[in-house]
Amino acid sequence: MEGIKAAGAATLDQSRQLRRLYRIYLDKTVLHVRNRWLGTATLAFILVLRVIHLQRGYFIIYLLWSFTLILLGCFLSPLVHPTKINATDGSLLPMKGSDEFRPFIRRLSEFTFWYTVTKAFIISILMTFFEIFLFPFLNGPMIIVCLFLMFSMTMSRIITYMKEYKYVPFSIGKQKYGGKILPSSDSSGGRWILSILKCDY
Known part of the structure; x- marks a missing residue:
């Protein structure tokens, strides 16, 4: 009996x-976004x-496409619906350039979506x-037509939702801000301020 317990442990x-x-x-792959998605594309x-070789299995593709569309909808949707956000708690998405920048928080993260x-x-x-x-x-x-109809209907709903609540779920590159440089009487100090302002942190 003890041997069985030891083997189980x-x-x-x-x-x-x-x-x-x-x-x-799996955690080491978090930063390698392009390689991860290339593996999934493979x-x-x-x-x-x-499926082409078998000339069958289209139902599997249909199920996979439906599941992927559901995940894509979660990936492109915000975590909290904009109508349920309380404007007094400071979590409202910015609507104009002078508003404070708040990042878009997805309902489903990119890594979870990929995984x-x-x-x-x-x-x-x-x-x-x-x-x-x-x-x-x-x-x-028939399956290909169904897949494209499902995709177009889902994406039109998501795009309408994005236009209505004015959010973009993608941010490409780093956001840069331009500002005026104040002249300084000290030339070395002015160069120092210029060098700091040109740095991208």
Whole structure:
């Protein structure tokens, strides 16, 4: 009996170590956004090649597309709905240039979006190896039309929502501010102020 308990404890320790090691390597990928999405695009390419090769499995693509659209809607939506924000607590999004800059907080972070989509692609590729998921009665053109209709309807709703509440979920590059430089009587001090103002922190 004690041997069984010791073996169970050893197995539990090994599984904890494997999960910890997996988490460490997963955390190392946080900063490598481009490489992460290139890996996911590779998985998508493999899935498409597999479905084209089988000439079946369009239902898997349909389910994956629906799931990805739901995640995309969460990724492009703010954490708190703008109508539910109290204007007195200072959390309202800025509406003009003179307002204080407040970052856009997503309902679903980029990393979680990538991680969930990547897992969905891996599961979809594995599903193509089981006959139960390969329905023969669905054809490719019908599924492609459905996918594009779903995408256009979802994106039009999200874009309307973004226009209505005046937010942009993407920020490309660093925001730069321009200001006037005051002249100084001391020339060395003026150069020092100029060098500080030119720095981008």
